[in-house]
Amino acid sequence: MRLRNKPWAQEYIESNPTVAIQNPTKYQGQWAKTVFKNNHPLNIEIGTGKGDFIVALAKKYPEQNFLAIERYVSVSVLALKKIVAADLINLKIITFDAVMLLDIFAPQEINKIYLNFSDPWPKARHEKRRLTSKKFLEFYQLILQPNGEIHFKTDNDQLFAYSFESFQANNWKIIDYTTDLYHSKYLENNIPTEYERRFVQLGENINYLCAQKASP
Template identity: 55%
Template sequence: MRVRNKPWAKEFILTHNNLCINDPYNYKGKWKKKIFQNKNPINIEIGSGKGNFIINLAKQNSNQNYIAIEKNISIVTILLKKWIENKLCNLKIIIEDAINLKKLFANNEINKIYLNFSDPWPKKRHFKRRLTYQKFLEIYKKILIKNGQLYFKTDNNNLFNYSLLEFQKNKWNLWTSRIK
């Protein structure tokens, strides 16, 4: 997804630091108590983009906590504007790369992980960047609660087939649905 650079993005995000967590590493293992101040389950979307999916989830499920993780600051401004329109107390935003998930969340801290239409990184030399690469799957297993769930959606056949193999190699229980 291409979005023009927004030179005002950093300042806009800093003025809403109650929504965008500026120091997320300080909350590892303490998200429920320190940030959400409740005992509700925590669900994350990695690569939230403009936020339509996670905003709708948070609106429909006020008894659950959500964290949108997006590394592109300009895209985060779009998500943040939508959050402001909806005023959702059960949604927070982290501007971070998914490779740092182990530093952000403790073992067994996350209930569900959503990967929706992630960058397929189509070149063979970029396979380690795919969010379904074994290194990421190992991180997900650690931060997910026992019987936690990973939801993966893609419209890229190559990424889908690659991901199925990675899930099987890493012994994930699968339920798949393919829409044509």
């Protein structure tokens, strides 16, 4: 996602330290206890975008903790504004690159991971940047709890096919999937992202899968 630089963004982020968590590496292994001050399950969304999905999810499950992860300041600040407006105690956000996941979370600290409309990185030389590549699946395997899940949605059929094969090749158990979310049984519980709504209005197909962490 590329958005025009917002000179006010960093200042706004720093002015909301209880929601926009600074220096997230110091909370490794301590997110529930130190940041959320409870022992509830912790779920993360990688590539939060403008925040519609994660805000709705946190509202739906107040008994769980949620952490939004967005790489770009100009984007994360838009999500932050929505989180602040929603005034949810179970939702925080960090501006951080997912390649550093192992510096942020301890082994088995995460309950579920949500990947929504990730950058497909279509060129072969960029495969390792895909959030469903072997490298990232190894990260997720480490930070997820036993039987932890990944929920993945994309409008990109090529990325979905690649991801499906990647999960299987890396010993993940695919427990649910559809190549047509909006004509499936999974639609009832679906929470759309802002881009998903746009894609659907344009007649784009949406793919979905849920994969479970491999056994040791």
